[in-house]
Amino acid sequence: MTHRYIKIGATASVLVLAFVGLLWTTLAEGTEYYKHVDEVMSSPRDWQGKRLQLHGFVVTNSILRKRDSLDYKFKVQNKGTVVDATYNGVVPDTFKDTPGTESEVVLKGQLTPDGFKVDRDGVMAKCPSKYQPKSAATGL
Amino acid sequence: MPSLGSFLLLSAFVTCSYAAVVSVVGARRRSRPLIESGIGAFYLICALMIAATAVLINAFLTGDYSIKYVAHYSDSVQPLFYKITSYWGGLDGSIMFWVFLLSIFGSLAVYVNRERHRELIPYVIATISTVQMFFLYLMVAHKNPFTTFLTAAPADGEGLNPLLQNFYMAIHPPSLYTGFVGMTIPFAFGVAALITGHLDDSWLRAVRRWTMFSWLFLSFGLTLGMIWAYEELGWGGYWAWDPVENAGLLPWFTATAFLHSVMVQERRSMLRVWNVTLVIMTFFLTIFGTFMTRSGVVQSVHAFGDDPILAKLFTGFMVAILAFSFGLVIYRLPLLKARNELDSWMSREAAFMVNNWVLLFAALFVLFATMFPTLSEAITGHRLTVAAPFFNKWMVPIGFVLLFLTGVGPLLAWRKSTLSNLRDSFLFPVGLALVTAAGLAALGVRVWSSGLCFAMSAMVVGTIGQEFWRGGNIRRKNTGTDIFTAIIGLVGRNKRRYGGYIVHLGIVSIFLGFAGNGFKRDEQVLLKPGEQATIGRYSIRNDGLKVSDDGQKQMTMAYLSIFENGKQIDTMYPAKWAFRKHEQEPTTEVAIRRTFAEDLYIVLAFQPSDLATQTATLTIVLNPLVNWIWLGFGIMALGTGIALLPERAYSFALASLPAEAATTTVALLFAVLVSGGTVLSAQAGMGPGPAGQNIQSSYYARNDFERKMQHEIVCTCGACGHATIAECRKDPCATSHEMRAQLAALIDQGKTHDEIIQAFITKYGGEEMLGAPIDKGFSRLAWLFPYLMGATGAVAVGFAAVRWTRKPEGPATAAPLDPALEERIDDELRDLD
Numbered sequence A: 001m002t003h004r005y006i007k008i009g010a011t012a013s014v015l016v017l018a019f020v021g022l023l024w025t026t027l028a029e030g031t032e033y034y035k036h037v038d039e040v041m042s043s044p045r046d047w048q049g050k051r052l053q054l055h056g057f058v059v060t061n062s063i064l065r066k067r068d069s070l071d072y073k074f075k076v077q078n079k080g081t082v083v084d085a086t087y088n089g090v091v092p093d094t095f096k097d098t099p100g101t102e103s104e105v106v107l108k109g110q111l112t113p114d115g116f117k118v119d120r121d122g123v124m125a126k127c128p129s130k131y132q133p134k135s136a137a138t139g140l
Numbered sequence B: 001m002p003s004l005g006s007f008l009l010l011s012a013f014v015t016c017s018y019a020a021v022v023s024v025v026g027a028r029r030r031s032r033p034l035i036e037s038g039i040g041a042f043y044l045i046c047a048l049m050i051a052a053t054a055v056l057i058n059a060f061l062t063g064d065y066s067i068k069y070v071a072h073y074s075d076s077v078q079p080l081f082y083k084i085t086s087y088w089g090g091l092d093g094s095i096m097f098w099v100f101l102l103s104i105f106g107s108l109a110v111y112v113n114r115e116r117h118r119e120l121i122p123y124v125i126a127t128i129s130t131v132q133m134f135f136l137y138l139m140v141a142h143k144n145p146f147t148t149f150l151t152a153a154p155a156d157g158e159g160l161n162p163l164l165q166n167f168y169m170a171i172h173p174p175s176l177y178t179g180f181v182g183m184t185i186p187f188a189f190g191v192a193a194l195i196t197g198h199l200d201d202s203w204l205r206a207v208r209r210w211t212m213f214s215w216l217f218l219s220f221g222l223t224l225g226m227i228w229a230y231e232e233l234g235w236g237g238y239w240a241w242d243p244v245e246n247a248g249l250l251p252w253f254t255a256t257a258f259l260h261s262v263m264v265q266e267r268r269s270m271l272r273v274w275n276v277t278l279v280i281m282t283f284f285l286t287i288f289g290t291f292m293t294r295s296g297v298v299q300s301v302h303a304f305g306d307d308p309i310l311a312k313l314f315t316g317f318m319v320a321i322l323a324f325s326f327g328l329v330i331y332r333l334p335l336l337k338a339r340n341e342l343d344s345w346m347s348r349e350a351a352f353m354v355n356n357w358v359l360l361f362a363a364l365f366v367l368f369a370t371m372f373p374t375l376s377e378a379i380t381g382h383r384l385t386v387a388a389p390f391f392n393k394w395m396v397p398i399g400f401v402l403l404f405l406t407g408v409g410p411l412l413a414w415r416k417s418t419l420s421n422l423r424d425s426f427l428f429p430v431g432l433a434l435v436t437a438a439g440l441a442a443l444g445v446r447v448w449s450s451g452l453c454f455a456m457s458a459m460v461v462g463t464i465g466q467e468f469w470r471g472g473n474i475r476r477k478n479t480g481t482d483i484f485t486a487i488i489g490l491v492g493r494n495k496r497r498y499g500g501y502i503v504h505l506g507i508v509s510i511f512l513g514f515a516g517n518g519f520k521r522d523e524q525v526l527l528k529p530g531e532q533a534t535i536g537r538y539s540i541r542n543d544g545l546k547v548s549d550d551g552q553k554q555m556t557m558a559y560l561s562i563f564e565n566g567k568q569i570d571t572m573y574p575a576k577w578a579f580r581k582h583e584q585e586p587t588t589e590v591a592i593r594r595t596f597a598e599d600l601y602i603v604l605a606f607q608p609s610d611l612a613t614q615t616a617t618l619t620i621v622l623n624p625l626v627n628w629i630w631l632g633f634g635i636m637a638l639g640t641g642i643a644l645l646p647e648r649a650y651s652f653a654l655a656s657l658p659a660e661a662a663t664t665t666v667a668l669l670f671a672v673l674v675s676g677g678t679v680l681s682a683q684a685g686m687g688p689g690p691a692g693q694n695i696q697s698s699y700y701a702r703n704d705f706e707r708k709m710q711h712e713i714v715c716t717c718g719a720c721g722h723a724t725i726a727e728c729r730k731d732p733c734a735t736s737h738e739m740r741a742q743l744a745a746l747i748d749q750g751k752t753h754d755e756i757i758q759a760f761i762t763k764y765g766g767e768e769m770l771g772a773p774i775d776k777g778f779s780r781l782a783w784l785f786p787y788l789m790g791a792t793g794a795v796a797v798g799f800a801a802v803r804w805t806r807k808p809e810g811p812a813t814a815a816p817l818d819p820a821l822e823e824r825i826d827d828e829l830r831d832l833d
Helices: A002-030 A037-041 B002-029 B032-062 B068-073 B080-088 B091-113 B121-142 B167-182 B184-196 B202-233 B243-268 B272-294 B308-331 B348-380 B388-411 B419-443 B447-479 B483-493 B495-519 B609-613 B627-644 B647-656 B659-684 B704-712 B734-748 B753-764 B776-805 B819-832
Strands: A031-036 A051-058 A071-078 A081-088 A104-112 A115-126 B383-386 B521-527 B532-535 B538-549 B553-564 B567-572 B575-579 B587-589 B591-594 B598-605 B616-624
Touching: A002 A031, A002 B388, A031 A037, A031 B348, A037 A051, A037 A071, A037 A081, A081 A104, B002 B032, B002 B091, B002 B121, B032 B068, B032 B080, B032 B091, B032 B121, B068 B091, B080 B091, B080 B167, B091 B121, B091 B167, B091 B184, B091 B202, B121 B184, B121 B308, B167 B184, B167 B202, B167 B243, B167 B272, B184 B202, B184 B272, B184 B308, B202 B243, B202 B272, B202 B587, B202 B627, B243 B272, B243 B348, B272 B308, B272 B348, B348 B383, B348 B388, B388 B419, B388 B447, B388 B495, B419 B447, B447 B483, B447 B495, B483 B495, B495 B616, B495 B627, B521 B532, B521 B538, B532 B616, B538 B609, B538 B616, B553 B598, B553 B616, B567 B591, B575 B598, B587 B598, B704 B734, B704 B753, B734 B753
Parallel strands: A031 A051, A081 A115
Antiparallel strands: A031 B383, A051 A071, A051 A104, A071 A081, A104 A115, B521 B616, B532 B538, B538 B553, B553 B567, B553 B575, B575 B587, B591 B598, B598 B616
């Protein structure tokens, strides 16, 4: 009987170790930090080069679009801290900067010395829906 | 009315507690009257919930906006259909809908099993009633859908979220809930078996069908969710590992595992603890999934928002479920001892066990990854998120292992496979896989992961084909009929097994669709009028934007011409709709050109400034093989249907059916399915008809203006479902032919756009022939058409078969085959098993 338990124990521990090891390595490349603008900009150096999901609000009248292209430049703020962002691609419908409807956004991308560079398809604007208070309904 | 609703819910709650208590007491005292009273009370709950549902739906239909829930989720201009579906549009109503379904299923299950499993029934009732009590308590105390405004009620409602005003979204929740709620029934029977100690296999027989039924609806719900995401959200994909999607997937994994392991217990009396555990886990995961999406614990696209009270209540309930049910399992461990041990790893039960571990692992992995952001925040203080790539990295290999087992499992014998029968049964499937792999390598397809997926799919198809062929052949020899009749008879003799194989074929089709995702291409472009973009074989030209309004919403539409190799093959109209009451959240109306090989998927991104310049900003996606996923679900549903078919209907029909009739049945079924398929492909490849030699003068547009006009006018023949006259070319549609001729004549007279439109309005009276390009709702329904046809056909054929063969006198079930022959077939079939 003890022999059998040793065998089961050994198999189980090998499996668990392999699993944890795999999980660890894949997690390291698969994860992104979810941070607010002010948290990141209080020590920008620390965050440069890391994969980020940046949470903030579009600054009023800050969205600039290059004529006849999909190049965007805009500013995002949280609690008064502002960061510049650049993006190329299609933006969601709820991505707005007119007074009163500034969208709450989550941006996927990386922080560089020149500002925040948003990944392709990395702009997620939260729904301003009054039916889903506080919910994180991201408009896809 | 609202107070009536609240009262009904309250009385349902009271009745539940009565049913639970009286059933347990009755069972312990062995008092028949008390148990009967419990059953009666249980049926009463169902009646009360139906009444409460009627009250709520009535409030939606009559627009009783004094009820907060009604005012929040509907308005007066909403179409009737969506007024009804608003019932489950919000949190409060969806909880009520849950209890409503559970009360119906519970009553059905009790009614069906009340004689056969008499000893289990009181505890089944107690368990289900307790679950109902929890949800009713949530409503009565915290989330009452009948809450009214204390002050003045609004004159009109706020309207259902536009994203939910979609056909698939309307039927997706009921289907998913049916699956979720259905899983409560096996749990209740499991608990009852544990309490009473009747732990032989009889409780399994009672719940097998229920689990299969719930599993089917769960799969259907998941598929509908995918179709909805694909068509409505407009990001080009169908599955994003969003927490809400994962919540539905978790119980699906464990239920799938259960459906497999239950066979091991029936056959070999092993895995008894495991099966009970899976039933409990499945139920727990349905509750956990609801908790995850309803309490704001994880963030998601369609989570309902933070609700700490709800979170606490749910946590309490879940802890209670786990403690109670696993406590019972531990208490009953001595009775759950396996009677057999695993003989060999080269056996079918071993394959089932590995399959179970992998499925369970998949469930745990998805659970872990879904909860990871919440967990990481709790532990490290940093909120770390994981995205789809992380899920895929794990789930793709897991999927491969499962696909591999699907191919291998049926080839292994129970107990132990010998080397010779391994060689015998593996030769063909493995050969097929290798040939496919070689072919793909020659074509230059990547090995990981799509190439591997195709090769393994070939192996599974080989396995299933071989099973059908060999079984059919043996039966053919024994019964002396043709191979078709033999295969049908084979399926009838072991519906669950061969139905299961058909389900596996569906799974293969779904996997092919997933593999196609590896070849997906997408582009984002900005097109000025007349400009073209090219993706794959297609070129897309912007012909301008147009705005229209139908009272409920404003629609901005891009007119696009699609070219393939320089020839125009289609026009597409991606659009943005801005609903009056939700102008801040326009909805995306994706334009999809479906073919079996790939979907051309175009999304319009719109900003008001684009209108002046007529510029179309487009996301263009090429999605290869995506339709195989939906097709695969259809096959899966067919297989599950066969497995679920009542024994009587099938064996009855087959036993006394003459040999030719069976063949006719197959031919008939085939014809129905194929005709369905033609409809599908006709719809998929909608474009100009075949370029025949005898082109009539009015058949094709001679210039751009005429083509454009043809797309604006709808054919009045009534048979084509309001296709434009450019599209209605179905022979012999004389009407569209004539209308095209009239149009050509008017153009020849040099009339302008508006004059022509006016002329048509005058002639046909009314504006109904004006094309709002493509009625999306309808074309979606049309997509369902082949499946509906298939299902209706199958049912009709089944009914007819039963009717024809019904014997005039009583339940005489004498088998027409002589007993000796019967026995021999049984023997041979057993060898096959």
